[in-house]
Amino acid sequence: MKIVVAVKQVPDVSSVQTDDSGNIVREGIPSVLNPYCEYAVYMACRLKGDGPVTAVTMGPPQARGALLRCLELGADEAYLISDKAFAGSDAFATSKVLSAFVRTHIPGYDLILCGKQASDGDTAEVPAELACMLGVQQFCYVDEIVAGDDLRVLQNYRDEKRICVVPLRSVISVSKGECNRRLPSINDYLRAADVEIKTLDKAALGLDEQSAGVKGSKTRIISSRSSGVERSCVTIDGTNPSDAADVIIKEAGM
Amino acid sequence: MSGCSDGSCSGPDRLPPGMLSKYDLDLPTADGTLVWLEVIRGPEPRFEASSLEILDKARSICEGRVFGAVFGDKELKPLYDIAFSYGVDTLYHVKDKRLVQFHPEAYCDAIAELSARIAPAAILMGATPRGRELAPRLAAALGAGLTADCTDLSADGRRILMTRPAFGGNLVATIACNGFPQMATVRPGAFPMPRADVGRKGTVIYRRYLGSAFKNIVSSEPVEAESVDISKAKILVSLGNGIRDRATVDLAESVASKLGGAVSCSRALVDRGWLPQSRQVGQSGRIVSPDLYLAFGISGSVQHKAGMSGSKRIVAVNKDPDAPIKESADVFIIGDAHSVLKELDERLDSN
Numbered sequence: 041m042k043i044v045v046a047v048k049q050v051p052d053v054s055s056v057q058t059d060d061s062g063n064i065v066r067e068g069i070p071s072v073l074n075p076y077c078e079y080a081v082y083m084a085c086r087l088k089g090d091g092p093v094t095a096v097t098m099g100p101p102q103a104r105g106a107l108l109r110c111l112e113l114g115a116d117e118a119y120l121i122s123d124k125a126f127a128g129s130d131a132f133a134t135s136k137v138l139s140a141f142v143r144t145h146i147p148g149y150d151l152i153l154c155g156k157q158a159s160d161g162d163t164a165e166v167p168a169e170l171a172c173m174l175g176v177q178q179f180c181y182v183d184e185i186v187a188g189d190d191l192r193v194l195q196n197y198r199d200e201k202r203i204c205v206v207p208l209r210s211v212i213s214v215s216k217g218e219c220n221r222r223l224p225s226i227n228d229y230l231r232a233a234d235v236e237i238k239t240l241d242k243a244a245l246g247l248d249e250q251s252a253g254v255k256g257s258k259t260r261i262i263s264s265r266s267s268g269v270e271r272s273c274v275t276i277d278g279t280n281p282s283d284a285a286d287v288i289i290k291e292a293g294m
Numbered sequence: 295m296s297g298c299s300d301g302s303c304s305g306p307d308r309l310p311p312g313m314l315s316k317y318d319l320d321l322p323t324a325d326g327t328l329v330w331l332e333v334i335r336g337p338e339p340r341f342e343a344s345s346l347e348i349l350d351k352a353r354s355i356c357e358g359r360v361f362g363a364v365f366g367d368k369e370l371k372p373l374y375d376i377a378f379s380y381g382v383d384t385l386y387h388v389k390d391k392r393l394v395q396f397h398p399e400a401y402c403d404a405i406a407e408l409s410a411r412i413a414p415a416a417i418l419m420g421a422t423p424r425g426r427e428l429a430p431r432l433a434a435a436l437g438a439g440l441t442a443d444c445t446d447l448s449a450d451g452r453r454i455l456m457t458r459p460a461f462g463g464n465l466v467a468t469i470a471c472n473g474f475p476q477m478a479t480v481r482p483g484a485f486p487m488p489r490a491d492v493g494r495k496g497t498v499i500y501r502r503y504l505g506s507a508f509k510n511i512v513s514s515e516p517v518e519a520e521s522v523d524i525s526k527a528k529i530l531v532s533l534g535n536g537i538r539d540r541a542t543v544d545l546a547e548s549v550a551s552k553l554g555g556a557v558s559c560s561r562a563l564v565d566r567g568w569l570p571q572s573r574q575v576g577q578s579g580r581i582v583s584p585d586l587y588l589a590f591g592i593s594g595s596v597q598h599k600a601g602m603s604g605s606k607r608i609v610a611v612n613k614d615p616d617a618p619i620k621e622s623a624d625v626f627i628i629g630d631a632h633s634v635l636k637e638l639d640e641r642l643d644s645n
């Protein structure tokens with residue numbers, strides 16, 4: 041199966057620090073492949089059979105790092121869509137760029153996989169927008185993908201679990217954020233290092249200034265502020281449990 | 295059924311994906327609010343609470359009429375009056391037995407068609423799993439801006455300002471859409487449950503769905519609603535990886551019940567199978583905002599904090615004086631989780 045995995049690079053939240061006013065310090069934070077996307081790549085490689093797995097991301101030049109990780113995890117090829125005109129894209133503009141990529145570069149794909157959401161933005165909008173723009177079905181909250189005579193997914197809506205047959209060319213978004221997969225071997229690293237990550241700009245996708253980035257976005261951020269919940273961080277020695285219990289009972293108003 | 299590759303599921307007219315221009319609703323006359331009313335299915339269907347919370351908010355902040363859209367068959371009749379009593383003026387019932395099940399493509403096509411008729415200034419739905427799946431598809435079909443998981447909405451004429459947390463709750467962003475319709479999904483519980491205006495009247499309009507964008511659903515099973523909904527608890531006794539003994543979970547249950555609260559946890563205990571996923575607080579769990587959040591043996595990862603940062607008061611018990619949760623706590627107690635829970639359990643008995 042020819043599988044496209046749309047991935048995103050995110051700040052490594054495990055090392056995110058906040059400053060005194062509670063704002064995220066972004067400088068110097070390493071970037072990683074979004075954990076949900078990592079799982080999508082893992083699923084794609086399990087399903088692919090003899091077809092290639094193509095990883096694609098839209099982002100700044102540094103986003104190559106995320107693609108390299110995809111290659112190490114088993115993806116066969118990788119595309120970096122990078123263009124100054126695409127900076128500031130919201131979910132709509134991002135989906136538009138990704139759909140243009142699929143149409144122009146992988147028109148004969150069988151399946152598109154995405155992670156449920158990015159661990160930084162958390163909007164979870166791209167998979168369904170992409171599916172709509174390509175005019176195909178979407179399958180969200182997928183916990184399992186089973187390939188047999190047909191392709192089936194287990195979807196988990198929290199109050200309902202259901203199994204659907206997935207037609208080829210659908211978009212699947214997976215909910216898990218990690219997996220117990222094997223670590224890449226030396227060979228994986230070497231193979232990944234040999235694959236050329238292809239870079240595409242707006243012209244290569246047949247897009248112009250208006251179609252993505254800030255101009256192609258349908259939303260804009262008016263303001264952003266620290267959530268402002270100031271916590272007093274009073275520290276208490278609770279070596280003696282009864283001191284700790286005193287405090288908690290008082291907090292609970294009992 | 296052949297699935298719907300190559301655009302065959304883009305709607306009744308089977309337009310190719312280029313159809314998007316057909317629904318160009320960026321009209322200066324756009325007016326009113328359309329709300330997708332999610333129905334919890336079962337022998338006695340009812341509205342998902344978030345849908346009703348949004349109706350009330352829409353009525354208080356937005357100009358113009360409030361339109362509702364529901365999908366299903368005859369079983370929805372008893373819900374009409376409920377929709378009106380919470381603020382719907384005109385209810386569009388897309389009546390089709392098959393649409394009792396959630397088919398995002400068909401729902402999207404039908405709502406897009408409704409939007410083309412009524413040209414609403416805003417389209418809102420709950421940020422439930424289904425709402426967060428349907429809204430982006432619809433936004434793409436309409437070429438509309440969408441803000442996910444809003445915690446507040448305000449209006450300036452027909453323009454809506456949407457507020458949502460970002461970066462694990464550290465930042466709050468205010469977002470606006472560049473055109474009409476403006477779309478948002480709203481976090482369940484973000485607005486108080488309104489009171490019904492019983493006897494309020496409205497109009498029902500039946501619609502038929504003529505498309506064929508149905509999924510091939512092989513089986514569907516309801517997941518038994520957990521008796522405990524941690525997002526509604528006033529006090530949470532929350533347990534993490536620092537809990538080493540299974541008996542401590544029972545102890546915490548006992549403390550929680552004496553405090554009139556519930557037990558929640560970090561992902562660590564779900565991974566261990568000690569508590570069900572429905573009790574997990576955090577980015578991939580539930581977002582909670584109790585009056586008091588008691589964290590026992592939780593280190594305070596960004597993903598966990600994303601779920602608990604809206605709590606009114608946070609007290610953490612941790613044996614590591616430098617645990618990162620310290621910065622997010624109102625009171626940080628250095629101590630052993632089990633002994634403190636045991637002490638609490640005994641003290642609350644005698645109270």
Ligand SMILES: Cc1cc2nc3c(=O)[nH]c(=O)nc-3n(C[C@H](O)[C@H](O)[C@H](O)COP(=O)(O)OP(=O)(O)OC[C@H]3O[C@@H](n4cnc5c(N)ncnc54)[C@H](O)[C@@H]3O)c2cc1C
Binds near residue numbers: 597612614
């Ligand atoms: C994509 C993604 C999504 C995620 N989503 C979530 C989510 O929704 N919710 C979530 O919780 N996590 C989530 N995680 C996992 C998260 O990164 C952390 O691994 C997890 O929150 C750690 O749980 P913990 O704090 O209980 O455990 P740890 O980090 O192991 O912390 C245990 C703490 O207990 C303390 N301790 C040890 N012994 C004692 C004792 N006797 N008494 C008192 N304290 C003690 C330790 O000092 C330590 O601070 C997610 C991760 C990823 C990658």
